[in-house]
Amino acid sequence: MTTTLREEALKFGKIKEVDGAEIILHADVLEREFSGTKLCAEVGAYVNCGGSHGNTICTINKVQITEVEKTKRTEDGIEIVREERKVVTLTILGCAIHGKFSRGTKRLPTINCDTYFLSSTQVNQLIGIDLEENKEHFCVTDISDDNQTYLNLDKLMGRHTAILGTTGSGKSCTVASIVQSILSNYECPRILFFDIHNEYPSAFGHNPDSPHESFKSRTNSITWSEFSLPYWFLDLEEFFGVYNLEPGSNQKAIIKRLITKLKEKEAKTQEIDNIIVSADTPIFFDIDTLLENLNDEKDSHKNATDKKPYESIILKIQAVRHDTRYSFLHRKIDDKTSIVEYFEFILGLGENEKYLNILDLSGLPAEVRAVCVGVISRLCFDFKYWDLDPENIPLNLVLEEAHTYIPEESDSKYNIAKERVERIAKEGRKYGVGLTIVTQRPSNVSTTVLSQCGTYIALRLTNDLDQNKIKRLLPDTLAGQVNFLPSLRDGEAFVSGDSINLPRKVQFKVPNPMPRSNDVKYHRSWKLGKPSEYSLSSLMDSWYKQDKSK
Structure with missing residues (x-):
C-alpha cells in the first residue's frame, strides 16, 4: 500500500512562481512511469507540491512549452542558443493532512519546491473511502475503470445538485446512471422525478424490450393517463x-x-x-x-x-x-382524494412502497407545466416542513429540463414554480428536501437555484454563455477547468463540490437499462421507410385528445 505522496520516481519539476491561486512550475519531464503505469502532465491530472510546508494537492490547469533564448560563450565567441522550457500551471485544491485530503491550505508551497505526479492509488488513498465505514459513499464509475469515483450520497442529495450539459452530451444517461447506482446501493431511497419527455421509465424496468425486475419492483411509473393533481x-x-x-x-x-x-x-x-x-x-x-x-x-x-x-x-x-388538457386537475373529484392518499400516490408511501416515483408530465400543457411543478414541489416542501424529524423520509426532487419552468428571466407565468423551487433551494436542506436540477441551458436557469447547489456535474457545454455561468458558480480556483468542457466525451463530466472529495473528470458508467433518450436513427428510418403499423389517424387522435399515453 502506498504510504507516501512523494514517490521519487514520480518527481517531475520545481515550482518557480506562486501567486495564491495559481502555481507555475518548470518541468524536467512531462511523463513518468510508475508501477507499470505511465503518468503524464495532462490537464486535470493531480500533483503534489511537497516541501517543508507540507503536501499541497493541485490539479494541472495548463501545459505549454516555451522557447527561451540564452547566450552561450564558445571558442568562436558568443552564440545564441534556443532552449525549450516545459511550463505547467497548477490550480490549488487543498492539502494532505495525515495522508487524507482536506480542502484549503494553511501554507502555500515555496519556490523551488519539488512537484510529484500522483498515481490513482495515491489519489484513492487521499480520498480515503472505506465502503465498510463510509456507507454514505457509492460508486458511479464502471468496475473496470482505473479511476473509481465515489460520491457522498448525503451531500449529493441533501445539498442540491446541478447536472448540466448540452443536448446529446449524455445528461439523461448520467441521471439514470446515478439513480441506478443509488437503487443498487441503498434499500429505501425516496426520489421523485419530474419527467418532461417520458424517457426515464424504460431505464428502470418499464420497457418489455429491456426488463429489469429489481428496479421495476421498486419504481412507480405514473403515466400521463394516471397523473393527477387535484385542484x-x-x-x-x-x-x-x-x-x-x-x-x-x-x-x-x-x-x-x-x-x-x-x-x-x-x-x-x-x-x-x-x-x-x-x-x-x-x-x-x-x-x-x-x-x-x-x-x-x-x-x-x-x-x-x-x-x-x-x-x-x-x-x-x-x-x-x-x-x-386540464383533465388531470379534475380526475379524482368523485374519490375526494385526501392529501394522505395523494402522498401515498406520488411518493410511493402506500403499503407496497415504491422508492423511485416518476411523474410523466409529457402530456402537460406547456403553459401550465410551470404551475404544476411548482405546486407539487410546494406540497413536498410542506410535507417535510411539518414532519418533526427531517430524517424520517428525506426526499430528492429531480427537475428535468429545469430551464423550461424555473428560468432566469422574470415572467408572471413562471412565478409560482420559481418561488416554490427557490424556497426549497434556500431552505430545503434543513427539512430533508433536496433538488437535482437537470438542464441543457444553465444560462437560462434561475441563478438563485443554481447558486445554492452544492455539487456541479458539468457535461459537455459548447455555448459560451453556459460556460460563463458555470465559471461564475464554481470557486475561482476551479473556474479554469471549465475550458475543457467543450471537449468532453458523451457521459463524461467534470464533477466538483461537496459530494466529491477531489474535483475530477468522471466517465459515468453506462446505465443498464438505458433511458429512452437516444438520438433518432435517421439512417435506418430513411432507408426502411415508415413502419407497417404506422397510423396517421392514431397520431391525430392523440393530438386532438392531448393524450400521449397510446
Whole structure:
C-alpha cells in the first residue's frame, strides 16, 4: 500500500512562481512511469507540491512549452542558443493532512519546491473511502475503470445538485446512471422525478424490450393517463394561476371567501376536528358547487357592475373545467382524494412502497407545466416542513429540463414554480428536501437555484454563455477547468463540490437499462421507410385528445 505522496520516481519539476491561486512550475519531464503505469502532465491530472510546508494537492490547469533564448560563450565567441522550457500551471485544491485530503491550505508551497505526479492509488488513498465505514459513499464509475469515483450520497442529495450539459452530451444517461447506482446501493431511497419527455421509465424496468425486475419492483411509473393533481390541493395563489384569474382585483376576496366556506363544510362532513381551515388547507371542495355559489351570488346582484367580477370568474373556471388538457386537475373529484392518499400516490408511501416515483408530465400543457411543478414541489416542501424529524423520509426532487419552468428571466407565468423551487433551494436542506436540477441551458436557469447547489456535474457545454455561468458558480480556483468542457466525451463530466472529495473528470458508467433518450436513427428510418403499423389517424387522435399515453 502506498504510504507516501512523494514517490521519487514520480518527481517531475520545481515550482518557480506562486501567486495564491495559481502555481507555475518548470518541468524536467512531462511523463513518468510508475508501477507499470505511465503518468503524464495532462490537464486535470493531480500533483503534489511537497516541501517543508507540507503536501499541497493541485490539479494541472495548463501545459505549454516555451522557447527561451540564452547566450552561450564558445571558442568562436558568443552564440545564441534556443532552449525549450516545459511550463505547467497548477490550480490549488487543498492539502494532505495525515495522508487524507482536506480542502484549503494553511501554507502555500515555496519556490523551488519539488512537484510529484500522483498515481490513482495515491489519489484513492487521499480520498480515503472505506465502503465498510463510509456507507454514505457509492460508486458511479464502471468496475473496470482505473479511476473509481465515489460520491457522498448525503451531500449529493441533501445539498442540491446541478447536472448540466448540452443536448446529446449524455445528461439523461448520467441521471439514470446515478439513480441506478443509488437503487443498487441503498434499500429505501425516496426520489421523485419530474419527467418532461417520458424517457426515464424504460431505464428502470418499464420497457418489455429491456426488463429489469429489481428496479421495476421498486419504481412507480405514473403515466400521463394516471397523473393527477387535484385542484383542491392548490393554495389560493396557485388556484388563481391555474384558472387564469386576476389576483389584483376583488375576485381574490370572492374566491377566498367561497372556497374557505366550502372547505369548512367538508371538514365538518369528514369530522375533521381541531383544525384551522383556510382557502389554502388541502381539503376537498366541489368545484361545481363553487360555480353554483358564484352563479347564485351573481344573480343576487342587480347592478351590472357588481355582476361583472362574478361573470369573469365563472367563465374562466368553466373554460379550464371543461378543457381536456386540464383533465388531470379534475380526475379524482368523485374519490375526494385526501392529501394522505395523494402522498401515498406520488411518493410511493402506500403499503407496497415504491422508492423511485416518476411523474410523466409529457402530456402537460406547456403553459401550465410551470404551475404544476411548482405546486407539487410546494406540497413536498410542506410535507417535510411539518414532519418533526427531517430524517424520517428525506426526499430528492429531480427537475428535468429545469430551464423550461424555473428560468432566469422574470415572467408572471413562471412565478409560482420559481418561488416554490427557490424556497426549497434556500431552505430545503434543513427539512430533508433536496433538488437535482437537470438542464441543457444553465444560462437560462434561475441563478438563485443554481447558486445554492452544492455539487456541479458539468457535461459537455459548447455555448459560451453556459460556460460563463458555470465559471461564475464554481470557486475561482476551479473556474479554469471549465475550458475543457467543450471537449468532453458523451457521459463524461467534470464533477466538483461537496459530494466529491477531489474535483475530477468522471466517465459515468453506462446505465443498464438505458433511458429512452437516444438520438433518432435517421439512417435506418430513411432507408426502411415508415413502419407497417404506422397510423396517421392514431397520431391525430392523440393530438386532438392531448393524450400521449397510446
